[in-house]
Amino acid sequence: MHFTIKKILLISSCIFISLFAVAQPPSHQNDSAYVFGMISKAEDHFTNSNYDSALYYCDKAEAYSSKINFKKGIAYALIEKTDVYIDMDDLDKAVLFPKQTEAIGVQLKDSLITAVAWMQTGQIHMYNNQVDEAIALLSKSLQYYLDRHPVRYTALAFNDLGYTWGLKGELSKKANCLMQSISIYETYFPEQYGELGVTLNNISTVYYELGQLDKAIEYAKKSLLYREKTGDIARLSIGCCNISQFYAGRNNEEAEKYLQLCVKYAAQTGQEQRMIHSYTTASKLYATNKKPKEALEYEMKSIMLLEKSKRDIPMLANRYVAAAILSRQLNKDTAEIMSCFRKAEQLLYVNSNNKAQLRDYYQQLSGFYKDNGNYEAAYDNFKKYIAYRDSLVNQNTASAIAEINTRYETEKKDNEITRLSTDQRIKQLEIEKQKALIAGNILEAQKNENEIELLSKSKELQDARIRQQDEELERQLLLAKNNEQVLQLSQQELKLTNQEKALREKELKTQKLFRNILIAGAVLLALFAGIVFNRYKLKKKLEQQNQLLSIRNDISRNLHDDIGASLSNINILNELTKRNVANPEKAASYLSKAGDDIQRISESLSDIVWNINPQYDDLDNLFIRMKRYAADMLDGKEIAAHLIFPADNEKISMQMDQRRDFYLIFKEAVNNLAKYSKATEATIEVRSDDQQIHLKVADNGKGFDSKNTRMGNGVQNMKQRAQKWQSDLQVDSVPGKGTTILLIMKVNA
Numbered sequence: 001m002h003f004t005i006k007k008i009l010l011i012s013s014c015i016f017i018s019l020f021a022v023a024q025p026p027s028h029q030n031d032s033a034y035v036f037g038m039i040s041k042a043e044d045h046f047t048n049s050n051y052d053s054a055l056y057y058c059d060k061a062e063a064y065s066s067k068i069n070f071k072k073g074i075a076y077a078l079i080e081k082t083d084v085y086i087d088m089d090d091l092d093k094a095v096l097f098p099k100q101t102e103a104i105g106v107q108l109k110d111s112l113i114t115a116v117a118w119m120q121t122g123q124i125h126m127y128n129n130q131v132d133e134a135i136a137l138l139s140k141s142l143q144y145y146l147d148r149h150p151v152r153y154t155a156l157a158f159n160d161l162g163y164t165w166g167l168k169g170e171l172s173k174k175a176n177c178l179m180q181s182i183s184i185y186e187t188y189f190p191e192q193y194g195e196l197g198v199t200l201n202n203i204s205t206v207y208y209e210l211g212q213l214d215k216a217i218e219y220a221k222k223s224l225l226y227r228e229k230t231g232d233i234a235r236l237s238i239g240c241c242n243i244s245q246f247y248a249g250r251n252n253e254e255a256e257k258y259l260q261l262c263v264k265y266a267a268q269t270g271q272e273q274r275m276i277h278s279y280t281t282a283s284k285l286y287a288t289n290k291k292p293k294e295a296l297e298y299e300m301k302s303i304m305l306l307e308k309s310k311r312d313i314p315m316l317a318n319r320y321v322a323a324a325i326l327s328r329q330l331n332k333d334t335a336e337i338m339s340c341f342r343k344a345e346q347l348l349y350v351n352s353n354n355k356a357q358l359r360d361y362y363q364q365l366s367g368f369y370k371d372n373g374n375y376e377a378a379y380d381n382f383k384k385y386i387a388y389r390d391s392l393v394n395q396n397t398a399s400a401i402a403e404i405n406t407r408y409e410t411e412k413k414d415n416e417i418t419r420l421s422t423d424q425r426i427k428q429l430e431i432e433k434q435k436a437l438i439a440g441n442i443l444e445a446q447k448n449e450n451e452i453e454l455l456s457k458s459k460e461l462q463d464a465r466i467r468q469q470d471e472e473l474e475r476q477l478l479l480a481k482n483n484e485q486v487l488q489l490s491q492q493e494l495k496l497t498n499q500e501k502a503l504r505e506k507e508l509k510t511q512k513l514f515r516n517i518l519i520a521g522a523v524l525l526a527l528f529a530g531i532v533f534n535r536y537k538l539k540k541k542l543e544q545q546n547q548l549l550s551i552r553n554d555i556s557r558n559l560h561d562d563i564g565a566s567l568s569n570i571n572i573l574n575e576l577t578k579r580n581v582a583n584p585e586k587a588a589s590y591l592s593k594a595g596d597d598i599q600r601i602s603e604s605l606s607d608i609v610w611n612i613n614p615q616y617d618d619l620d621n622l623f624i625r626m627k628r629y630a631a632d633m634l635d636g637k638e639i640a641a642h643l644i645f646p647a648d649n650e651k652i653s654m655q656m657d658q659r660r661d662f663y664l665i666f667k668e669a670v671n672n673l674a675k676y677s678k679a680t681e682a683t684i685e686v687r688s689d690d691q692q693i694h695l696k697v698a699d700n701g702k703g704f705d706s707k708n709t710r711m712g713n714g715v716q717n718m719k720q721r722a723q724k725w726q727s728d729l730q731v732d733s734v735p736g737k738g739t740t741i742l743l744i745m746k747v748n749a
Contacts, residue, residue, distance in 0.1 A: 035061050035073035042080050046087070049234075049271075054084050075104040075113045082120045086127070095124050112153070115145035119157045126164050134164045152192065155184040159199045166206070175206045194235075197226035201239055208246055211624050214647065217246050237265035237274050241281040248285050249631075259285055272309055276302045283322065292329040299323045313347050314357060320344035321361055328368060341365055359388035570594045570601075619646075619693075622659060623686065626666055630684050633674045639699070644685040654693075655748050661721040662693065662745055665729070668714050669697040669741045677701030677739060688747075695743040703733045 042057035058081040065073030078097040085094035098121040105114030122137030138161040146154040162177030181199045185192055200223035207215035220243045227236045240262035247255035259282055266278035279302035286295035299322050306316040324340035341361075348358050362385040369378035574594060580586040623645045634641040654662065673682055679701030687694050715731060718741075722729035725745055733739035 031064075031068050031070060032073065035065050035070060036076070038064070039073075039076055039080055042077075042084075046080070046084055049087075051084055051088050055081060058084065071104050071108055072110070072113070075101050075108075075110070078104075079113075079116055079120065086120070086123055089127070091124050091127055094120075098124070111145040112149070112151070115141040116153055118144070119146070119153065119160070122157075122164075123160055126160060126167075129167070131164055131167045135161065135168075138164065150184050150188055152185075152189055152195065155181045155189065155192075155195060155199070158184065159195070159202065162199075163202055166202075166209075171206055171209055175203065178203045178206065193226040193229040194232055197223045197230070197232070197235065197239070200226065201235075201242065204242065204246075208242075211620075213246055213250060217243060220246060233265050234269045234271060234274050237262050237269065237278055240265060241278060244281065244285060248288055252289060255285060255289075272305050272311075276305050276312075276315075279305070280319070283326075287322075287326065292326045296323060296326040296330065299326060317344045317347040317357060317361075320347070321364055324368070325364060328371070334372065337368065341368070355388050355391060359385055362388065570598065619654070619688065622654070622663065626663065626684075626686070629667060630670050633670050634682055637674045639674065639679055640681045642681070642683045644683070644687075646687055658725055658745070658748055661724060662695070662743075665718045665721050665743060666695060666697070668718050669695075672714055673697060673699050673701070673739070677703075679738065691747050693745050693747055695745070696740065698738065698740040700738045703735045703738050705735055706731055706733045 038057045038061035042054045042061065045051075045053035045057065058077050062074055062077035062081070065071070065077060078101045082094050082097045082101070085091070085097075098117045101120070102114055102117035105111070105117055118137045118141040122134045122141065125131075125134035125137060138157055142154070142157050142161070146157050158177045158181035162174045162181065165171075165177060166174040178199055182196065182203070185196045185199065189195070200219050204216045204219035204223060207213070207219065220239060224236065224239045224243070227239055240258045244255045244258040244262055247258065249255075262281060263278045266274040269275075279298045283295045283298040283302070286292070286298065299319055303316065303319045303323065306312060306319060310316075320340045321344045324337050324344070327337045327340060341364075344361055348361060362381045366378045366381035366385055369375070369381060577587045577591055577594070627643055627645060630641060630643060670684070673679065677699045679699035682699040683696065684698075685694075685696040719729050722743060722745070725748070727743060727745040730742045731739070732742070
């Protein structure tokens with residue numbers, strides 16, 4: 001999924017050579033040209049997968065750069081070397097160089113080199129499945145430099161970050177990063193076909209995981225076009241394998257076509273890894289299409305290559321287990337099947353000791369012994385399967401707790417380091433500020449100017465005080481002249497003042513009364529609002545409790561009526577089987593009926609769990625489940641199914657009860673079709689418009705006289721569920737011309 005840095009060092013070398021031509025003596029210019037010439041040769045060999053030659057020229061560039069102390073040359077030689085080892089899948093060696101690259105970037109204050117070092121470290125974490133560490137470093141490289149300076153490193157970092165988000169199941173974040181990567185390539189580097197091909201292929205996997213196969217195939221084919229332009233045969237093989245998987249079960253002719261291209265391109269590369277990938281893809285496709293003979297042939301081809309290289313022991317063990325399973329389907333000799341199982345066990349214990357693989361191995365071996373009637377061996381291996389399964393659960397839980405604790409301690413240390421760095425920076429800035437202020441005689445001049453300014457201000461204040469004293473003296477003289485007039489008017493003013501005071505007191509009393517009335521009203525209003533709000537909250541809580549009680553009662557009723565009855569029936573059948581051990585035919589009949597009841601219980605439990613899960617409230621997930629159920633039922637009866645569902649619906653949501661009833665109507669209709677119609681073809685169509693959803697289930701079977709035939713409980717249940725939502729359900733059938741069921745239901749979100 002990752003595309004290494006191609007030819008960017010050649011571009012970088014041109015840039016650096018031009019810079020050194022301006023800033024350095026001729027000898028340095030020749031040195032830099034020589035270094036980047038070596039790196040360019042390494043890149044050419046790397047592009048053609050000549051890893052040994054690529055590393056040879058990287059070492060030459062690094063050694064010469066060290067000799068002349070050319071730091072940038074060392075950094076870019078290390079970047080190229082890291083890229084080569086990553087592509088070789090030799091992560092133990094790749095991890096040795098990014099720290100050195102980062103140190104040079106920090107020393108030279110070269111943000112690009114530093115960001116690329118972080119990015120490559122993130123890539124190594126990504127390939128080691130250290131997802132959180134990879135996301136942190138890739139994001140850091142983008143935020144620090146790459147996101148603000150769109151270079152090909154930026155597009156590559158977004159591509160890898162998107163792929164890593166995908167490993168965590170964050171499909172929206174994965175798609176967002178990949179779209180940014182494509183935008184950068186198309187805007188700035190439209191001729192970088194290889195990188196575009198990789199990113200488009202990654203986008204196709206997003207749509208595949210979302211179940212949007214048309215979009216997945218569209219982007220995967222675009223990816224192939226770009227890869228054809230580059231002549232990248234190895235990745236053409238990967239792309240064809242992906243498209244083959246997308247078509248599997250949908251268009252087997254196209255799936256076969258792209259599978260053969262995948263195998264053809266893999267063979268042309270001569271690379272064992274590509275050929276093994278193509279063979280395992282072919283085996284899985286043929287196994288899915290119920291062609292175990294062809295699947296086993298490809299499994300044996302992959303086993304032969306893996307045995308020759310001995311590089312991937314866990315995968316070789318898995319292939320032996322897959323070969324054993326296919327041999328069982330083909331009714332091969334027991335000794336041949338057991339030989340595959342024993343080889344897988346030996347590889348798992350001696351070379352891998354992988355608990356997850358051992359768990360799956362013992363599960364398959366237990367099933368093999370059970371099918372062959374060796375119940376004692378089946379039971380022993382089943383106990384081993386349970387032991388490894390439980391061990392993995394406990395181990396994963398402990399690992400998760402340890403990871404959380406480590407992350408907490410790391411974050412705490414990072415926060416402390418950040419705080420100390422901030423304090424040191426503040427002190428450093430203060431020192432730099434003082435140094436900047438002390439420059440020549442400017443400080444002394446400024447001091448004198450400040451003193452002059454201070455004296456000027458003092459003089460202005462003194463003049464202002466003198467003027468104020470003059471004004472005060474003049475005012476006193478005027479007051480003295482007016483004293484007599486004031487004394488004469490004082491009695492009249494006192495009388496008027498008393499009257500005004502009385503009026504003011506009366507006015508204050510009135511205002512105080514009005515204010516008290518307003519406060520009391522506000523308090524009463526707030527109290528009333530609080531009571532109303534509390535009643536509203538109580539009402540909502542009661543409604544929620546009633547709704548929860550209704551859901552619980554509904555689940556309880558379903559469990560009691562359907563599953564409870566089935567369990568009782570299974571218990572009876574089990575007792576009958578015990579009593580008829582001497583009569584194998586009867587015992588087998590009872591066991592078969594019990595198996596049918598167990599299957600029905602499994603389906604009912606699955607429907608209940610699915611129905612109450614809120615993540616399935618939108619129609620997308622409902623349609624996926626409907627298509628899966630219809631395909632399973634009709635394929636089992638060899639009925640050709642035409643499934644027509646909206647490609648892009650309007651994201652209409654349904655209430656849980658309505659979604660359940662709609663699905664059960666559909667399920668009953670398909671079940672009746674498969675059981676009774678004896679049809680060869682069937683059409684199931686779903687469409688939505690104006691907050692309505694339309695369902696049509698039609699077949700070309702034997703049909704029946706809908707007017708004179710009494711409807712069974714299944715049809716009556718369908719009609720009752722439709723009437724519950726004021727919906728229209730029609731059942732039209734004519735003997736010999738098939739049956740059509742139409743439902744129009746208004747959606748209640």
